[in-house]
Amino acid sequence: xxxxxxxxxxxxxxxxxxxxxxxxxxxxxxxxxxxxxxxxxxxxxxxxxxxxxxxxxxxxxxxxxxxxxxxxxxxxxxxxxxxxxxxxxxxxxxxxxxxxxxxxxxxxxxxxxxxxxxxxxxxxxxxxxxxxxxxxxxxxxxxxxxxxxxxxxxxxxxxxxxxxxxxxxxxxxxxxxxxxxxxxxxxxxxxxxxxxxxxxxxxxxxxxxxxxxxxxxxxxxxxxxxxxxxxxxxxxxxxxxxxxxxxxxxxxxxxxxxxxxxxxxxxxxxxxxxxxxxxxxxxxxxxxxxxxxxxxxxxxxxxxxxxxxxxxxxxxxxxxxxxxxxxxx
Amino acid sequence: xxxxxxxxxxxxxxxxxxxxxxxxxxxxxxxxxxxxxxxxxxxxxxxxxxxxxxxxxxxxxxxxxxxxxxxxxxxxxxxxxxxxxxxxxxxxxxxxxxxxxxxxxxxxxxxxxxxxxxxxxxxxxxxxxxxxxxxxxxxxxxxxxxxxxxxxxxxxxxxxxxxxxxxxxxxxxxxxxxxxxxxxxxxxxxxxxxxxxxxxxxxxxxxxxxxxxxxxxxxxxxxxxxxxxxxxxxxxxxxxxxxxxxxxxxxxxxxxxxxxxxxxxxxxxxxxxxxxxxxxxxxxxxxxxxxxxxxxxxxxxxxxxx
Numbered sequence: 001x002x003x004x005x006x007x008x009x010x011x012x013x014x015x016x017x018x019x020x021x022x023x024x025x026x027x028x029x030x031x032x033x034x035x036x037x038x039x040x041x042x043x044x045x046x047x048x049x050x051x052x053x054x055x056x057x058x059x060x061x062x063x064x065x066x067x068x069x070x071x072x073x074x075x076x077x078x079x080x081x082x083x084x085x086x087x088x089x090x091x092x093x094x095x096x097x098x099x100x101x102x103x104x105x106x107x108x109x110x111x112x113x114x115x116x117x118x119x120x121x122x123x124x125x126x127x128x129x130x131x132x133x134x135x136x137x138x139x140x141x142x143x144x145x146x147x148x149x150x151x152x153x154x155x156x157x158x159x160x161x162x163x164x165x166x167x168x169x170x171x172x173x174x175x176x177x178x179x180x181x182x183x184x185x186x187x188x189x190x191x192x193x194x195x196x197x198x199x200x201x202x203x204x205x206x207x208x209x210x211x212x213x214x215x216x217x218x219x220x221x222x223x224x225x226x227x228x229x230x231x232x233x234x235x236x237x238x239x240x241x242x243x244x245x246x247x248x249x250x251x252x253x254x255x256x257x258x259x260x261x262x263x264x265x266x267x268x269x270x271x272x273x274x275x276x277x278x279x280x281x282x283x284x285x286x287x288x289x290x291x292x293x294x295x296x297x298x299x300x301x302x303x304x305x306x307x308x309x310x311x312x313x314x315x316x317x318x319x320x321x322x323x324x325x326x327x328x329x
Numbered sequence: 330x331x332x333x334x335x336x337x338x339x340x341x342x343x344x345x346x347x348x349x350x351x352x353x354x355x356x357x358x359x360x361x362x363x364x365x366x367x368x369x370x371x372x373x374x375x376x377x378x379x380x381x382x383x384x385x386x387x388x389x390x391x392x393x394x395x396x397x398x399x400x401x402x403x404x405x406x407x408x409x410x411x412x413x414x415x416x417x418x419x420x421x422x423x424x425x426x427x428x429x430x431x432x433x434x435x436x437x438x439x440x441x442x443x444x445x446x447x448x449x450x451x452x453x454x455x456x457x458x459x460x461x462x463x464x465x466x467x468x469x470x471x472x473x474x475x476x477x478x479x480x481x482x483x484x485x486x487x488x489x490x491x492x493x494x495x496x497x498x499x500x501x502x503x504x505x506x507x508x509x510x511x512x513x514x515x516x517x518x519x520x521x522x523x524x525x526x527x528x529x530x531x532x533x534x535x536x537x538x539x540x541x542x543x544x545x546x547x548x549x550x551x552x553x554x555x556x557x558x559x560x561x562x563x564x565x566x567x568x569x570x571x572x573x574x575x576x577x578x579x580x581x582x583x584x585x586x587x588x589x590x591x592x593x594x595x596x597x598x599x600x601x602x603x604x605x606x607x608x609x610x611x612x613x614x615x616x617x618x619x620x621x622x623x624x625x626x627x628x629x630x631x632x633x634x635x
Contacts, residue, residue: 019474027490144619146566148573149608152589156601167597263479270574271593282574285489293489300482308477 012312016305023301024075027294028068080298081291085284090295094277099179100170101269101276105261107183107196109254112203117250119204120211121238127216135208142205147264151198151271158194166191168273195272199265203257207250214246221245259307263300355628365620372614376433383426388581416602418591424602427588428610434584435614438495439565442502447557449503450510455541455549457511458518469515472508480505480567488576498577502564513556517549524548551629558622562615569611585611 062070074080080090123132159167170182170191182188218224219242227237266278273279277296284292357363375382416424457468475483487501521527522545530540571577572586573593580587585607592603 027486140619141616144562144566144615145612146570146573146586146615148570148586149589149611152593152596152604152608155596156605160597160601260479263482266481266485267570267574281485281489282576286575297486297489301478301486304478304482 009313012309016309019305020298020302024072024298025068027297028071075298080295083284083289083292085287085289085292090291091299093292094280094296094299097275097277097280099181100274101262101265101278103181103183104192104195104199104265104268104274104276105258107192108199108203108261109258111196111200112207112254113251115200116204116207117211117243117247120208121215121243123208124212124215124219125238127212136212139205139208142201145201147198147201147267148271150201151195151268154194154198155271165194167194170275195268195274198271199261199268202264203254203261206257207254210250210253211246214249215242218242218245256311259304262303352628356624359624359627361620362624365617365624368613368617369621372432372610372617373436375429376436379426379429379433383423383429385423385426387422387427387430416600416606418588418603419595424588424606427583428585428607431583431585431588431607432610432614434495434578434582435565435568435586435611438499438502438568438578438584439561442499442564442568443506443557443561445499446503446506446560447510447553450507451514451546451549451553453507454511454514455518455545458515458522459537459541459545465515468511472511475504475508476512480563481570484567484571485576488571493575493577493579495578495582498568498571501571502567505567506560506564509556509560510553513552514549517552518545521545521548555622555626555629558618558625562618562622565611565618566615585614 078091082088083090083093086093119135123135126132155167158165170188182192215238223241223245224237227241232241265274265276266282268274269276269278270282277300281293281296283289284296356366380386418424418427453468453472457465483505484498484501487504488497491497491500527540527544530544535544568577568584569586569589572584573590575590578584578587583591588607589604589611592600592605592607595601595603
């Protein structure tokens with residue numbers, strides 16, 4: 001048992017390193033495909049001698065594979081170059097924006113659970129009611145509508161027409177363990193609500209469907225019948241016994257969605273001008289700030305590989321079938 | 330057996346009930362799906378006829394007048410010739426015309442990428458399912474790796490590296506989608522491979538190419554059609570998202586996503602129509618495709634239905 005798990009984890013680790021390597025080669029070659037970085041570094045009037053000198057300083061006169069090794073070596077030391085736009089090292093620049101993205105993602109997850117489970121329970125208990133059918137139809141829209149479009153409508157309704165909530169920015173922040181967060185101030189909370197709701201929408205729909213399916217299945221089980229026979233109230237049966245049984249799979253699925261939420265934050269952050277990593281990468285792509293683009297891509301791929309690896313390892317202990325099939329990446 | 334009874338038997342005999350006819354009857358039995366199909370047909374027609382029915386060629390800069398900039402829906406042009414039914418954008422472009430042309434680009438990108446991805450994924454999946462062994466595990470591992478990343482991230486990586494453009498976004502969308510088809514085609518191929526008709530084809534000594542193309546392929550199609558129908562909507566939606574972010578299509582070929590992005594800066598000042606109407610066009614397109622696709626799934630692939 002232990003040996004097999006070890007082999008599995010080792011195999012997955014090797015695979016993860018391989019993918020990270022593949023991404024770095026891909027990103028590196030693509031940078032070359034985009035153009036000669038020297039053109040960006042020197043003024044157009046510089047003569048040939050100046051070009052050669054600059055190329056030598058940055059190692060651009062070396063063969064491609066040697067340049068890649070240099071790039072990889074620096075990357076392993078946490079150095080992926082300096083941002084052209086901010087003239088600061090790229091990695092710290094991205095890490096600085098990370099708390100804002102994480103706050104948004106966590107808020108979206110809490111909203112998905114907080115809204116999705118009660119709505120899903122309601123539909124699961126009254127599948128034929130009109131309200132239930134409306135909730136299910138809206139949840140289909142939640143799956144199929146583009147996030148940015150919903151964000152636009154939220155701004156149009158709640159910020160422009162009703163004027164209840166601000167349309168963009170993060171609002172006042174307060175330091176929590178040295179990290180600025182929005183949710184501790186009233187202003188910050190107001191700024192957080194719309195983007196979090198926007199980002200949560202897909203997952204609210206997902207949780208509603210999972211909860212509904214779970215509830216309907218649970219209601220047919222013997223323990224519910226027994227609880228009824230014991231004379232418990234419906235609210236106690238649903239609130240305690242059913243909920244306890246359906247909660248674990250729902251929380252698992254939502255936890256697995258965390259990576260996706262961070263990826264989709266790119267869209268939401270751009271719509272609501274939320275100053276996180278996602279907005280930074282879009283702004284950087286617009287001004288062709290290559291070091292930041294490269295750093296972000298490497299970082300996000302690493303994050304994803306780590307999330308998937310951790311999930312797989314946990315699963316391999318819980319569900320032995322995963323070990324046999326090789327798991328996710 | 331009387332004459333009548335024999336006639337009745339002929340009429341109801343399965344020979345007259347072709348699979349296509351059954352399919353049509355099943356499809357149109359759902360009112361929602363029929364509405365979706367009619368809506369989709371209208372949207373297609375509008376996109377196809379855009380050069381004919383659009384009041385203005387939105388990309389012919391000569392017809393644009395800066396004096397018409399950001400007019401409200403329903404206002405007339407200065408010479409009174411044109412009524413801007415859905416208003417104008419910041420360059421004085423008629424929004425209705427821009428939307429008709431925008432739908433055209435969105436649909437072309439959505440369908441082209443889905444078709445190419447379907448062909449590639451189908452090929453990969455059939456080869457994997459038919460060959461098995463090492464080839465199978467190689468192709469499927471590649472698909473697994475890809476599916477473990479969110480589509481938007483993969484498209485973003487590719488477009489960040491290649492820059493915007495119609496062909497580039499189609500490549501990105503194909504790269505995002507192929508794995509779904511490969512998986513579906515493989516699982517269908519694995520099921521079909523065990524059936525007697527495949528055994529018969531092998532015994533007959535047909536070449537593997539002929540077996541795959543003429544026997545395996547047609548029988549694997551129904552689940553793939555369902556996946557493709559659902560994927561068209563998500564391809565259009567993803568293209569709109571990427572264009573909205575400024576990564577998808579160039580400004581010279583504005584799809585619906587780009588039109589929405591153009592109007593976004595005016596949204597806060599109350600000039601909602603520049604973003605809002607392209608958004609409605611996008612919404613209707615996606616919903617219509619989803620209505621048709623959902624029903625297709627119920628008919629062609631009952632075990633997938635929720």
